Amino acid sequence: MLALIRKDLQIELRTKEALASLLLLALLMLVVLSFAFDPTSALRSESAPGALWVAVTFAGVSALNRSFVAERENDCLQGLLLCPVDRGTIYLAKTIANFLFMMAAQLVTVPIFVFFFNLPLSWGLVGVVASLGLGVFGLSAVGTLFAAVSVRTRAREIMLPLLLLPLIVPVFIAGVKVTARALADKPLADVAHWLHLMIGFDVVFLVVGWLVFEYAVEE
Amino acid sequence: MDNLNFLFAAYTAVWVLLFLYIHILARRNRSLEKDIEELRALLERRARER
Amino acid sequence: MNESVRKWADTFLPPAALCAMSAAIYLVFEYVPTAQGEGVVQRIFYFHVPIATMTYVAFGVVAVASAMFLWRGTLGWDRIAHASAEIGMLFCSLVLITGMMWARPRWNTWWTWDARLTTTLILWLIYAGYLMLRGSVGPTDQGARYAAILGIVGAVDIPIINRSVYWWRTIHPAVIVGREGTSGLTDPRMQVTLAVCFVAMILLYLWLLVVRLDGMRLRDRVEELRQRALREASALGTAA
Numbered sequence: 394m395l396a397l398i399r400k401d402l403q404i405e406l407r408t409k410e411a412l413a414s415l416l417l418l419a420l421l422m423l424v425v426l427s428f429a430f431d432p433t434s435a436l437r438s439e440s441a442p443g444a445l446w447v448a449v450t451f452a453g454v455s456a457l458n459r460s461f462v463a464e465r466e467n468d469c470l471q472g473l474l475l476c477p478v479d480r481g482t483i484y485l486a487k488t489i490a491n492f493l494f495m496m497a498a499q500l501v502t503v504p505i506f507v508f509f510f511n512l513p514l515s516w517g518l519v520g521v522v523a524s525l526g527l528g529v530f531g532l533s534a535v536g537t538l539f540a541a542v543s544v545r546t547r548a549r550e551i552m553l554p555l556l557l558l559p560l561i562v563p564v565f566i567a568g569v570k571v572t573a574r575a576l577a578d579k580p581l582a583d584v585a586h587w588l589h590l591m592i593g594f595d596v597v598f599l600v601v602g603w604l605v606f607e608y609a610v611e612e
Numbered sequence: 613m614d615n616l617n618f619l620f621a622a623y624t625a626v627w628v629l630l631f632l633y634i635h636i637l638a639r640r641n642r643s644l645e646k647d648i649e650e651l652r653a654l655l656e657r658r659a660r661e662r
Numbered sequence: 663m664n665e666s667v668r669k670w671a672d673t674f675l676p677p678a679a680l681c682a683m684s685a686a687i688y689l690v691f692e693y694v695p696t697a698q699g700e701g702v703v704q705r706i707f708y709f710h711v712p713i714a715t716m717t718y719v720a721f722g723v724v725a726v727a728s729a730m731f732l733w734r735g736t737l738g739w740d741r742i743a744h745a746s747a748e749i750g751m752l753f754c755s756l757v758l759i760t761g762m763m764w765a766r767p768r769w770n771t772w773w774t775w776d777a778r779l780t781t782t783l784i785l786w787l788i789y790a791g792y793l794m795l796r797g798s799v800g801p802t803d804q805g806a807r808y809a810a811i812l813g814i815v816g817a818v819d820i821p822i823i824n825r826s827v828y829w830w831r832t833i834h835p836a837v838i839v840g841r842e843g844t845s846g847l848t849d850p851r852m853q854v855t856l857a858v859c860f861v862a863m864i865l866l867y868l869w870l871l872v873v874r875l876d877g878m879r880l881r882d883r884v885e886e887l888r889q890r891a892l893r894e895a896s897a898l899g900t901a902a
Binding site: 535538539542545546547548552555556558559560562563566567570586587590593594597598601605608609611 | 732784787788790791794795798799804807808810811812814815816818819822823825826827829830
Binding site: 615616618619621622623625626629630633634637638640641644645647648651652654655658662 | 701702703705706709710713749752755756759760763764766767866870873874876877880881883884887888890891894895898
């Protein structure tokens with residue numbers, strides 16, 4: 394399985410283009426959202442967590458889309474399926490690869506976010522990254538499964554966000570709440586239930602995806 | 613009475629949507645039955661020709 | 663669906679549904695007294711609640727049928743899932759519409775982001791996604807599998823969504839979602855009315871399900887015949 398993960402990451406990173414375009418998209422979303430809110434109003438800092446998660450989610454959806462488009466175009470998936478590898482393992486590998494890929498994008502997105510929204514550099518940012526980690530993992534778990542499905546439908550690019558967005562509402566809400574808390578530098582213990590929700594979500598859908606992925610790639 | 617209008621609107625919505633759906637289903641079913649008849653006739657004609 | 667079930671359904675369900683519906687309408691409009699201090703609009707409740715329940719039941723059916731389809735592979739299960747999803751979508755739309763019609767005069771707002779309403783909205787979006795997925799792939803085996811995956815994932819997700827939306831709206835997380843809204847139905851006439859409406863909606867759902875499944879059966883048959891016609895045509899072609 395490690396080999397699979399390495400393979401996926403290598404493909405993504407060799408063409409730096411994939412990572413770059415993901416970063417750029419997240420950045421653009423933050424810019425647009427900044428325009429949505431008047432920089433002087435107090436509403437700005439309150440909307441910050443939401444803006445971050447919107448940018449992360451939409452950029453993430455694009456990344457997930459891409460992760461299977463390449464496979465499809467080169468029939469790589471067929472080759473992969475011929476290997477005597479458990480389908481569930483392929484799913485896990487892809488999920489982890491997508492997760493790492495999206496987190497790599499956060500390394501740049503979060504600082505930009507801090508600058509654009511004039512947030513103080515504090516330890517709270519660790520909480521923000523942690524919440525992003527949990528949320529992005531959930532996004533990847535459900536997203537990888539449905540990306541495999543969407544890429545083979547007629548309405549290719551539109552299908553994934555259509556299916557994915559309602560399903561990831563829990564992690565989105567949780568992520569925003571935890572991020573808001575972390576940015577306010579308040580103790581995270583208060584939002585423990587949200588963290589539990591995210592962890593639960595991640596675990597549940599990782600298991601479901603692992604069980605069900607083979608049906609998504611059967612011919 | 614404004615309240616009554618909303619009540620009326622709600623029930624009307626229920627009926628209109630239900631009716632539309634059933635209408636669509638019925639129309640689809642009828643066209644399918646027509647298709648079946650045509651195909652069956654076609655197959656019988658072929659069988660007779662042979 | 664086997665012959666005897668279908669025959670029973672065709673003879674029993676339409677008149678039963680019609681009777682129950684007529685009874686329900688009579689009870690709601692003539693029989694039941696107006697709730698204290700709520701006005702006539704409150705009567706929407708008698709339809710709204712059963713339809714809402716059936717929406718979730720329909721999705722449960724989608725989930726179970728999807729799981730059975732993936733497990734067993736018999737196409738019948740997939741047809742049930744698809745039909746139930748269509749009807750569930752219809753009912754879900756009705757819940758949202760009647761909910762808004764009730765909310766506006768009652769609380770002077772079209773939409774409240776309260777837990778159950780929002781969860782139902784997300785359910786509507788999942789239903790919509792399911793039907794779009796079906797539409798985008800066509801009646802193939804693969805398409806059925808994709809839809810089944812969505813059905814299962816969606817069903818697993820709904821409780822989580824419900825919990826998260828509920829917490830989103832309250833500051834302190836209570837233990838479990840409370841049963842607010844079922845304001846004390848003190849008058850037994852109200853209870854009877856509600857019960858009859860429930861029966862009417864269940865019968866309506868079953869009837870629509872049977873009609874839709876029938877339509878699917880016909881479509882499958884048409885496809886079958888068409889394939890046969892094509893095969894025989896090409897056989898004749900090569901023979902001649």
